[in-house]
Amino acid sequence: MVHHADTRRELGANIVAVRAQSMPEFWSALMLVTIFAVLIPVLPAAGSTTWPSVILSTATIAILQLALISRMVRRELVSAFASPYITVARSRGVSERELTWRYAMRNSTTPIVTALGTRFAGVLNCVVVVKVVFAWPGVGSSLCRWF
Numbered sequence: 826m827v828h829h830a831d832t833r834r835e836l837g838a839n840i841v842a843v844r845a846q847s848m849p850e851f852w853s854a855l856m857l858v859t860i861f862a863v864l865i866p867v868l869p870a871a872g873s874t875t876w877p878s879v880i881l882s883t884a885t886i887a888i889l890q891l892a893l894i895s896r897m898v899r900r901e902l903v904s905a906f907a908s909p910y911i912t913v914a915r916s917r918g919v920s921e922r923e924l925t926w927r928y929a930m931r932n933s934t935t936p937i938v939t940a941l942g943t944r945f946a947g948v949l950n951c952v953v954v955v956k957v958v959f960a961w962p963g964v965g966s967s968l969c970r971w972f
Contacts, residue, residue, distance in 0.1 A: 835899070838895070838899075839896065839899065841892075842891075842892040842895050842896050843892070843896070845888050845889065845891070845892035846889060846892035846893055846896065848888070848889075849954075850885060850886075850889060850950075850951045850954040850955055850958075851954050851955075851958055853885045853888050853889070854881070854882070854885040854954070854955055854958040854959065855958065857881045857884055857885055858870045858881060858958075858959075861880075861881060862881070868880055868881055869881075870959075871959050871960040871961075872959075872960070872961075878959075881959065882955050882956065882959045882961065885951075885955045885958075885959075886948065886951050886952060886955055889947075889951060890944060890947075890948060890951075893940075893944065893947075894937070894940070894941070894944075897936070897937055897940055898933065898937060901933035901936055901937060902925075902929055902930070902933055904933075905928070905929035905930075905932050905933050906924075906929055908932075910928065911924060911928055911929060914928055
């Protein structure tokens with residue numbers, strides 16, 4: 826797996842991630858409800874009693890988090906592949922798979938794990954908005970009463 830920065834596939838993935846990252850949580854929730862509960866009625870729009878009712882709220886929370894993490898992983902890996910130690914390892918005959926997982930990913934994990942820790946507050950904020958939109962009792966409604 827040779828890493829090529831700025832390919833069409835990577836550009837497309839980056840555009841999708843930027844769009845997902847720029848949508849507010851309530852908008853993502855409303856769009857998912859509109860698509861999957863109104864236009865294609867395969868999931869319930871609200872409630873918390875069955876497993877299908879969990880899917881839309883979980884997807885809403887995951888969209889923003891996955892977009893942020895995927896952009897960060899891309900940035901860190903592009904930076905790692907531009908480093909001299911990757912060039913030296915490549916000249917020694919290290920396979921591309923080993924370059925990716927043993928060298929680049931290992932050195933990219935520290936900032937990624939740090940960012941995951943700081944995303945906890947963002948996830949809590951997202952949960953408040955999503956739970957109010959999907960009319961779930963619990964964390965969202967409890968925190969909204971405090972503010």
